[in-house]
Amino acid sequence: MMxxxxxxxxxxxxxxxxxxxLDLLRGFALLGILIMNIQFFSMVGxxxxxxxxxxxxxxxxxxxxxxxxxxxxxxxxxxxxxxxGAGIVLMTSRAESRGASAAxxxxxxxxxxxxxxxxxxxxxxxxDVLVSYALCALVVFPFRKLSPKTLLKLGLGSVLIGSIIFLxxxxxxxxxxxxxIAEMMNNWKPSAELVQEEVTVYRSGWLKQMxxxxxxxxxxxxxxxxxxxxxxxxxxxLVGMAxxxxxxxxxxxxxxxxxxxxxxxxxxxxxxxxxxxxxxxARNWSLDCQFIGSQYNYWGSILVSLGYLSLVMxxxxxxxxxxxxxxxxxxxxxxLSNYLLQTxxxxxxxxGHGLGLFGSVERTGQVAIVVAVWIVQLIAxxxxxxxxxxxxxxxxxxxxxxxxxxxIR
Numbered sequence: 001m002m003x004x005x006x007x008x009x010x011x012x013x014x015x016x017x018x019x020x021x022l023d024l025l026r027g028f029a030l031l032g033i034l035i036m037n038i039q040f041f042s043m044v045g046x047x048x049x050x051x052x053x054x055x056x057x058x059x060x061x062x063x064x065x066x067x068x069x070x071x072x073x074x075x076x077x078x079x080x081x082x083x084x085g086a087g088i089v090l091m092t093s094r095a096e097s098r099g100a101s102a103a104x105x106x107x108x109x110x111x112x113x114x115x116x117x118x119x120x121x122x123x124x125x126x127x128d129v130l131v132s133y134a135l136c137a138l139v140v141f142p143f144r145k146l147s148p149k150t151l152l153k154l155g156l157g158s159v160l161i162g163s164i165i166f167l168x169x170x171x172x173x174x175x176x177x178x179x180x181i182a183e184m185m186n187n188w189k190p191s192a193e194l195v196q197e198e199v200t201v202y203r204s205g206w207l208k209q210m211x212x213x214x215x216x217x218x219x220x221x222x223x224x225x226x227x228x229x230x231x232x233x234x235x236x237x238l239v240g241m242a243x244x245x246x247x248x249x250x251x252x253x254x255x256x257x258x259x260x261x262x263x264x265x266x267x268x269x270x271x272x273x274x275x276x277x278x279x280x281x282a283r284n285w286s287l288d289c290q291f292i293g294s295q296y297n298y299w300g301s302i303l304v305s306l307g308y309l310s311l312v313m314x315x316x317x318x319x320x321x322x323x324x325x326x327x328x329x330x331x332x333x334x335x336l337s338n339y340l341l342q343t344x345x346x347x348x349x350x351x352g353h354g355l356g357l358f359g360s361v362e363r364t365g366q367v368a369i370v371v372a373v374w375i376v377q378l379i380a381x382x383x384x385x386x387x388x389x390x391x392x393x394x395x396x397x398x399x400x401x402x403x404x405x406x407x408i409r
Contacts, residue, residue, distance in 0.1 A: 018333070019090075019250055020316060020329060021249060021250050021251045021312065021313060021316040022083065022086065022087075022090075022249060022250070022332070023329040023332035023333050024312055024315070024316060024325065024328055024329045024332060025079065025083060025249070025309060025312045025313075025332065026080075026083055026331075026332035026333075026335050027327075027328040027329055027330070027331035027332030027333075027335070027381075028079075028308070028312055028328055028332070029076045029079040029080050029083065030076075030080075030331055030332065030335045030338050030339060030377075031328070031331060031374050031377065031378075032071075032072055032075070032076040032079075032308075033072070033076040033077065033080070033339075034342055034370050034373060034374070035068050035071065035072035035076075035370060036048070036068060036072045036073055036074075036076070037127060037342065037346075038346065038366045038369060038370050039068075039363075039366065040125075040127040041125070041127070041343075041346040041347065041349075041350050042346070042350050042357070042358060042359070042361050042366055042369075043055055043358075043359060044190065044195050044198045044199065044359065045126075045187075045198070045216060046187060046188060046189065046190050048127075049188070049290065049294075050188055050189055050285050050289070050290070051065045051285065052189065052284070052285040053188070053189050053190060053195075053285075054195055054359070055362065055363065056362060056363075060363075060364045061362050061363040061364055064363040064364055064366070064367055065363055066277065068363075069273070069277055069297070070270055070273055070274060070277070071304075073273075073297055073301065074297060074298070074301035075301045075304050075305045075308065076305075077129065077233075078236055078301055078302055078305035079305050079308065079309065080129070080133070081133070081136075081232075081233045081236035081237050081240065082236055082237070082239060082240035082243060082249070082305070082309070083240060083249070084133055084136075084137065084237050084240060085140065085155075085236065085237030085238060085239065085240025085241040085244070086240045086241065086243065086244035086249050088106065088137060088140065088141060088144055088237070088241065089144050089241050089244050089245065090244065091105065091106065091109070092105070092106055092141075092144060103141070105401065106137075106141055107138070107141075108400075108401050109397070109401040110134050110137045110138055110141075111134075112397055112400045112401055113130055113133070113134045113137075113397065114130070114131060114134035114135070116130055116336070116340075116393070116397070117129075117130025117131035117132075117133070117134055118131055120340065120343065121213075121217040121220075121221070122210075122213065122214055122217050124343050124344070124347055125213070125343045125346075125347055126212075126213045126214075126216035126217040126220065127220075128217065128220075128343075130339075131220075131221050132220070132221070132225055132229040132230075132233055133233060135225065135229075135230070136229070136230060136233045136234040136237055137237065139230070139234055140234050140237045140238055140241075143238060143241070144241055146241075147245075148241075148242040148243075148245040148246050149242070151238045151239070151241045151242035151245070152238070152239060152242040154235075154238050155235040155236060155237070155238030155239035155240075155241075155242065156235065156239065157235070158231050158232075158234055158235030158238065159231060159232055159235035159236065159239075159302070160235075161231045161235075162227070162228050162230075162231030162232045162235070162298075163295055163298055163299070165227050165228075165231070166227070166228070166291045166292070166294060166295060166298070167291065167292060167295060169291045170288050170290075170291030170292035171292070173287060173288060173291075181287070184287060184290075185287060188287055188290050189285070189287075198212060198359075199358060199359040202350070202351050202352060202358040202359070203351070203352040203356045203358050203359070204352040205352050205353055206351075206352075206353040208352070209351060209352065209353075232298075236302070243309075248309070248313070249309070249313075251313045251316040251317050253313070255314060255317055258310040258311075258313045258314045258317070259310070259314065261306055261307065261309075261310040262306075262307045262310035262311050262314070263307075264303075264307075265303040265304060265305075265306040265307030265308075265310065266303075266304060266307035266308075268300070268303050269300040269301065269302070269303030269304035269305075269306075269307060270300070270304060271300070272296050272297070272299060272300030272303065273296055273297040273300035273301065273304065275296055276293055276294070276295070276296025276297050276300065277296075277297075279293055279296070280293040323382075324378075326382065327378040327379070327381060327382045328378070330378075330381035330382045330384070330385040331377055331378060331381045333381070333385055333390075333391070333394075334381050334384060334385065334390070334391030334393075334394060335391075336391060336393040336394050336397065337391030337392050337393040337394060338377050338381060338391070340393055341377065341380075342373060342377075345373055345376070346369075346373070349369065387409070388408050388409060389406070389407065389408050389409070390406070390408060395408050
C-alpha cells in the first residue's frame, strides 16, 4: 500500500530508519523484565515486593530471589522508561521534519497505547505498565524541546520527589492510625487466610479472577501511580530524552565513555541495592522496608540500568553480529507484541483458565519458565521480522495512529 500526498507526513518509522542500538536495548529490556514479572504472574502480589510474604526462601530459592533482585528489580523498567522518553523525541522530531503536527501524532499514539494498557490490565493481568507509561507520556511531552541539561535536572528532580514521598511515609509510620497500619500490613505481609484467598481466586476461572485483578489494577493506576509511578517513570522519561539528545542511546559516544559509565554504574548500583537487601533481611522485612528500605534499590537500580545501557552500547560500537544479537533486536522491534505475549503465555500457565499453577511453582522453577519463554520469543521474533515489517500489536497501533492500514509484509 502506497502512502502519498498529505498522508506522507503522517507515516510510521520505516525499517531503514530504525536505530539498531535502540532495538537491541529494547529487546534486552523486554526479555529482562520477565525475571521480575514472573513473580507477579506466579505468586501472590505481596511476594513481588516482600519475599517473606509467600514462598520458600531456603537454599536455591533464596539465591534466586537475591540474584533477581540485584540483577532485575526495577532495572529493566528503568530502561523502558528511558527508551520511552527517547522515543518521544525521536518520533516527534521525525513527524515535524515531514511537516506533520508532533502533538497530534503523539497524543493519538499515546491514547491508543493507553487503551491497550487498560484492556491488558483489567482483562488479563493487573501488573501492566502500559497505562502508567501512557499517562506519563502525556505529561512529559511538552518538555521534549528543552536542553539536555535541563531535562536531566527536571528528570532527576522528579525521581527525587517520588523518593521523598516514600521516605516521609516510612518516617511517619509511628503516627499513622492502627487501622491504616493494619491495612498496609495486609498488602505488605498478608495473613495465611488472605494468601489462600488470592491463590484460590487466581486458580479459578477468568470471571472469578476479575474481583482481584480489577482491585489490584485500580490501586496501581491511582494510589501507586500518584505516589510512585508519575514521579519515577515520568522523571526517567525526561532523563531518556536528555540521554538521546546527547547521543548516549545511539552509541554515538566514545567506548571509553561507555566503559566508564558501565563500571561506575554497575559497581555503585549493585553495592547500593545489595546493602538495602542486607538491611531489609536484618529487619525481617518489617513494614518500614517497604518505604525506607526500598530506597536503596530505588536509586541503585537507576545506576545499574545505566551500566546495562552502556554494555549494550559497547556491543553496538563493536559491530558484533551473530544470531543471538539479531534475535534480541527482533524482540526489540516487536516489543509491544512480545510484552503482551509474555502475559498470554504466563497467565495461561498460572491462572485457572489455563493450567492453574498459581502459587505452586517455586522460584527455582520460575527460572526455567523464564528461560523457556525467552527461547520462544527469540525464535518467534526472528521468524516474524524476516517476513513482516511490524509485530501484530505494533501494526494495529500504527494503523490506528496514522488512520489507515499500514503495509505489513
